[in-house]
Structure formats: structure tokens, C-alpha cells
Amino acid sequence: MDVRGDEPAPQERWPLAFRCAIAMAGGAAIVWNTRRIVDQLPDEPTIVDVSSWSYATATITLAVVVACTASVMALLVKQRWLRDTLTILAVAAVGCALATMSSVQTSPFDSMRERPVTVIGVVASAARMDDGGTDRLSKYAIRAAAQSFVLRVNSVVGVDIPGEIDCEILVRVSGLAPLPARGMRVCVRGWYEPPSTTMNPGSRARRAIGSIATTSTTLVTPMDVGVVDSLLVRVRTATHRALSNAMPEWSSAESRALVAAMTTGVRLPGLSHPSSEFRAAGMSHVLAISGFNVAVLIAACAGVAKLLRASSRWCAIIAILVAVAFLAVTEPDTSVLRAGLGAGLAAIASIRGGQARGLGTLGLVALVTMLLDINAVAGAGFQLSYGVVIALLVITPRVHRRWDERTHRWWLRIPFKRVSSSEAASIVRSSILEALIAALVAWTVSTPIAVWHAGSMNGWAAPLSVITMPAAAITTIAGVGAIVTMDLAPPIGHLCGAVATTCAATLSATATMAASAPGGTWCTGRPDVWWTVVALIACVSAWIATHQTSRILGWFVTTTLIVGLWLGPFRPFAQSPGRGEVFVESIAVGGGACHLIRTNTMTVLVDAGTSGDSSAGSRRMVPALAALGVRRIDRLVIGSRSLAEVSGIPEVLLAFKVGAVVMDTRCLAAFRGARDGFAPDVLDAISERNIPIFTLVDKQLIELGNMSMKAIVPPPNPAARRDNGGLLVEIRHRDWLPIVKSVVVCGDPKLAARAQLLTTPSPNDCAIRTIADDRCTLRLQQWTIRGWK
Secondary structure (H helix, E strand, O other): OOOHHHOOOOOOOOOHHHHHHHHHHHHHHHHHHHHHHHHHOOOOOOOOOOOOHHHHHHHHHHHHHHHHHHHHHHHHOOOHHHHHHHHHHHHHHHHHHHHHHHHHOOOOOOOOOOEEEEEEEEEOOOOEEOOOOOOOOHHHOOOOOEEEEEEEEEEEOOOOOOOOOOEEEEEEEEOOOOOOOOOOEEEEEEEEEOOOOOOOOOOOOOOOOOEEEEOOHHHEEEOOOOHHHHHHHHHHHHHHHHHHHHOOOOOOHHHHHHHHHHHOOOOOOOOHHHHHHHHHOOOHHHHOOOHHHHHHHHHHHHHHHHHOOOOHHHHHHHHHHHHHHHHHHOOOOHHHHHHHHHHHHHHHHHHOOOOOOHHHHHHHHHHHHHHHOHHHHHOHHHHHHHHHHHHHHHHHHHHHHHHHHHHHHHHHOOOOHHHHOOHHHHHHHHHHHHHHHHHHHHHHHHHHHHHHHHOEEEOOHHHHHHHOHHHHHHHHHHHHHHHHHOOOOHHHHHHHHHHHHHHHHHHHHHHHHHHHOOOOEEEOOOOOHHHHHHHHHHHHHHHHOOOHHHHHHHHHHHHHHHHHHHHOOOOOOOOOOOOOOEEEEEOOOOOEEEEEEEOOOOEEEEEEEEOOOOOHHHHHHHHHHHHOOOOEEEEEEOOOOOHHHHOOHHHHHHHOEEEEEEEEHHHHHHHHHOOOOHHHHHHHHHHHOOOOEEEEOOOOEEEEOOEEEEEEOOOOOOOOOOOOOOOEEEEEEOOOOOOOOEEEEEOOHHHHHHOOOOOOOOOOOOOEEEEEOOOOOEEEOOOOOOOEO
16 A cells, blocks of 8 residues: 555745845845945946946846746746745846845935925834943933934925925924824924935944934924824834833943843833944843744743643734734834744744744745835844754754764763663753754854954853843843733832843943953955955855765864954955055044054054044944954053043953053143043953053153154143143154154144144144144145055
8 A cells, every 4th residue: 555645745844935045145245246346446437427327227137037037937837946036036036126126225314405395204213312322431421311212204394306305304492392203293393414424444334314403302393104104103102111110220321221132122221232242242132132032932831821721722823913913012113023024924834734844934024024114134243144044954053963973972971871871861952952052053053143343242142042042032031921920910120120120230231241252353454345255155065074084174164264354354444554564554543543553563542532422432443443453552542531531441451462652741641640531440440451651751662663652741831720641642663754754643633733834724624634744844645544654
């Protein structure tokens, strides 16, 4: 009797949905990289302008024709491999069309300059209060009480724009009065400010959006909203109020902000500092609402349903309801959409009597996400989430099977036979091994992606991701429990709020310890795209290769790439000065100064601060210095006792090894004489790392190898109450060409004026950089990132 019909059908190794998702992402990547390569070519008449609408129309038309033709042929052919190939080709063409449309999409604000505007749109994010920056000295920055939110613009009053408008803009509102909730339709009147186009080496090229500044909340007028939007606004407002009332008053603002971010996605005041610690520790995924949060909530609800002896179908229905409710109350984001879609598809498959397949479900979620927003493919969250999940589904089982056999043989050799032969002990051993392998695989796969996006990595990210997983799960479950039970049973709600804030405080302390631990954060600088691709291929090959030689080769290539990135050859902006060369790079920090002077033997950093951005130290200075190839700073010069010159010094000291700090005697006396403010914190940051402080007087000369540094101390300011000193640095090099005698670098133009340097600062830049020739004639030098010889 033939019983082959009763055998289960063999499962497809790579589901079609997963392959289509890869094809759509690949089509979008081809379009974006083609534009990037063409933009880097010299401007010639033969070069096609890929940003023009004519090019976009031709590309989109061709992609639509290919997609339609391939779809029709896929319906007609009978061979499965040919049908799958045509389907993949059609999806790739759709990806090309979507990426082209996104690349050439313009905003009505692109051609605008600063001017008053009136716009109408929908509030796309909850209001965020300006709670300062993430740097250590950000608490001393002077800032006005303000809020901001993202507005999805539908129309601009008084501007005739053909077609439908669909773009986003940032709205900054002065004052702390309540603003319209997320999802409401509003009219905003204010002053439009175009986005800044200044970029440092190592910065990511993001599509910048402008902003509208309003002086009062009365200029943000609510308009009529639909029934569904009004209901969602009420639900989200009630959810936020219940969570805020449930958390205890004795908890810190940072803990409360962490609970809100991990439960509802709302950013409360106090989240900036812990979020920077989580980012430095490689634990940013803990704060982002993702599939982990949805899986934890569904698992908790399924556990309660099983205790009540509910059927599997009811458990699946409960999972769908949990996913829908979670999407309704949380901050609308791509990661939330991915999590809800994944949970919904898995629950639907369970209701139909089947089982959700990992790669197939993942592919469907990715396809829906890209159809809604193709730009999500270029985001760090999309790449990290899908990269780690694919690695866990594909790589981890293979590695676990291989290592389980080896550890089992080692396990049998231990002298305690009762333990080695125990089934429970074997299960514990296998579970621990699987968790460790999953953490290592996730870390090795996510590290190249994280380095490409952030320019840094953390050695503690892998173990901490496993250690903090229970605390993160408890925080999510307790936070949702507080929201549900606060109105029904207030004592239980307060208990859940206390548990959630306690676990959040534990997570924050763990991230802070990991960020400052030795060997934790490694600032490598952002590599090129090819480095990331080759590193990923090498890591995956090292894990899944069947032959030991291939695995050794994969790890060798990976190690070579890491060493080359650390030493500088694989950093696109890193270039070491040759003999007789001096590189002077100025980091764009806004209203401040940060100047790097390098020779082949010495690195000097003059000032590191700004008054315009409280997070410039960690988000601008450190990434830019790392991208330039800096690993050690021999001398850190502090020019004056001003927050605009020292606000980023603690972050620089944390990221790089500093040989010594240099300042003039009056400035050091002013620092040591201050009893409060930022000056004691700067001295504490220096003493924590046992860095010596050298003092200079006027005309004093310091020999630094082939380079010498002479101090120029301007006279005291007669109008100031207190003499805080000041320092300018004159750099000389023995191997310079005869035309160049010295370089004077200063971070404060007022010091240069008091020193009687006859020069004028460049527009929109307070830093004075001059060159003096043999005739002692001072002239302004406009140098580029590469310096001069």
C-alpha cells in the first residue's frame, strides 16, 4: 500500500516571501548606490543627472513594465523555478521603482528660505520636552523651556503646489503648555528654518527636514478630526495618564522615562541621558519597541490563558487582540509595525491550524514594511532587527548542533558521573549553550551593521543582551500591567509601577557601567559599505562553513577587517600625515570650537566644546575624530574657561587616550577656584583618568617631536570681573615649506582680538585660524579636511 500521501510535504528551505523581500531590498539598494556613485563622478555633460524627474520617469516606467511583464509570465508558466524567478524579478523591479520615487521626491520646503509660514497637517509623534543633551556637561547649558513634535504636512497656506503634499517637518514650540495629542489635525503658524547641511567626517548622510519655530502653544490650533483618530487620541491619553499615575513618586525621572519608552514608546523628560548610555553600551535595542516586547506580552497572556485552560485557538485570538491593542496605544513607528505584523501573522497561522514559519513570516513582514516605506531599508533598526533574526533562525541551529556534540563529549569526561549522566543536567547544559551561541551569533552579525551606522562598537553588548533580557521583559510586563490595573485595582497598579521602575533603574545602571567599563566602547569610525558587506559575509561563512579550513579563513578575514578599521586603512576619511605635512581639521560644532592638529608623530586637539548643541561631544566630536583616524591625543589644549570650549571634553577623554592637558596658569587657577558649575566636573573628568595638567605662560615653547607649540596668552580683559585667562596656540614644524612659518589656532575670537591678531573670522564660524609667513603678514587660510603642506 502506498502511504507516501500521509507523509508531510518537505518544507521549502528559503521561502518565496523571504526571497522576494531580499529582492525588493536589493532593487532599492541598486538604485541608491547607483545615485551615490554617479554623484561622486566629476560634473561632465555626458553624465546623466539621476536626480532629475526625466531620469526618474524613465526608470519608474521601465521598472513598472518589467514588474507587470514578469507577473503575467509568472501566472502563465508551469515550472516552479521559473515562476519563482519571475516573481522575484517583479518584486525587485517594484523595489527599484519605489526607491527611485523616494530619491527624487521633493518637499515644498526645499526651495524655501527663512520666512513665516502657516501649515496644516497631522501630529505624527507625541510632544517631546527639551530635557537637555546627553553629554556630561549638558546640564550646565542654558536652554529655554520648549517642546517639539513631528508634523506630517498636508498643505501649506498661501503656497500653490501642484499635486498632493506628504512630507514631515519638525515643530518647536516655546513653553510647556499641553499640545495636541498624536493623530490630531492641527494648523501651525510660525517661522520656517531650513535644515542645516553641515556634515562632519563620519556623519551619516540623512535626509534633513526643516523646522518651524513658534513662540506659543496658541499658534498650534487643533482642527476637526475623524471618529477613529479621536478615539485613538483618547485611548493613548488615558494610557499615558494611567502609566504616569502608577509609577511611584520616589522613582527617578530617568527610570520613569525608561518605563514609558519601553511600554508605550513615549519619550518623557529625562530619557536623553540613559538613551545615550544604552547607545554607548550597544543596548539601544532594549529601548526600542520591537518584536521582543510583543512576544513577551503575548507569552504572558498565553500563560494566563493556559492556566484558565483555554484552547490553542483562543490563545491565538488573544495574541491578535494583544498585538492590535499594542499597535493602538504605542508611538507609531516602523519597529512597532514590524512587531505587530509578525505577531498577527503567527496568530493567524495558529488559528488556521498551522504553524508560522520563521523566514516566511519574516519575509512577509519585511515586504509590507518596505511597501509602506521603502526608506526603512536604509535604517539601522530595520537592518539590525532583520539581520539578527535571520542569523538566529539560520545560523544558531547549525552552530548549536555542532557544538552540542562537542560539549556532550566533554561533559561525559567530568568526574561526577551522576551529574554527567543526569538528563536534567544535560538539558540545562544544552539550554545554556544555546543561549550563549545565540548571543555570540547576534553580536557578531550585528556588530558590522552597528559600526557602519554608529562608528563604534561595544565589547559588552553580547553578554549584557542576555543578562538584561529578564529585566527588560519584567519591565514591559509590569508597565502594561500597571496601565491595565491602575483604574480597576489601584494597589496592584502601584505595585506593577514600582516593579517596572525598579527594573528600569537596574537596566540604566547596567548600561552606565558597561559604557564606562574598560574595553567597553571602541570608537572605530564609520567604514565604507564594502567593509560592512565583506565583514558580514566573512562572519556568516565562519559560523556556517562545514570545513574547518573555511571557518578559519572566515575568522581570519574578519579579524583583518577589524584590525584594518582600528588602525585606519579602512576608514574613508582617515589619512596619516606624511613627513613635512601638517593636517589641521576643524570639526563643525556650531557656536564653539574643536580643532585637530596632526603631524606624523603628534596629535593636538585645541578646545572641544560648543554652546549650541548639548550633545555635540558624543554625537559630533567623537565620531568625527574617530573617522579621521584619531586613536590617541597627545595634547589637549583648553583655550579658555568657557562652556563653549569645554562642553565635549568629558566625552573626548572617555573615547580616546589623552597624554596631557595644557592650559595657561590663569585659566587653571580659574578652574580650581570655581566651587560649582561645569569647571569642577571638567577637572574631575581629567583626574579620573590620571591625566597630567601642564600650565603655560606667554611665549613659552613646548617641543613635540618635529612640531613645536608656543603659547600666546592675551592680556586680561579690563571689563571682566574675574580674570579667567585664555590661550592661543602657535604651531611650528621643522619640515614646513619656507612659505609657511607658523599656524595660530584659537577657539575664541575675543581672545584673538585681545592678542591683537589682525584677522577676520570666516562667516558663520567663530574659530580663528591664521597663517603667518616670513614677512609676518597675517592672512586667513581656508583649508579643507586634508589640511595643506
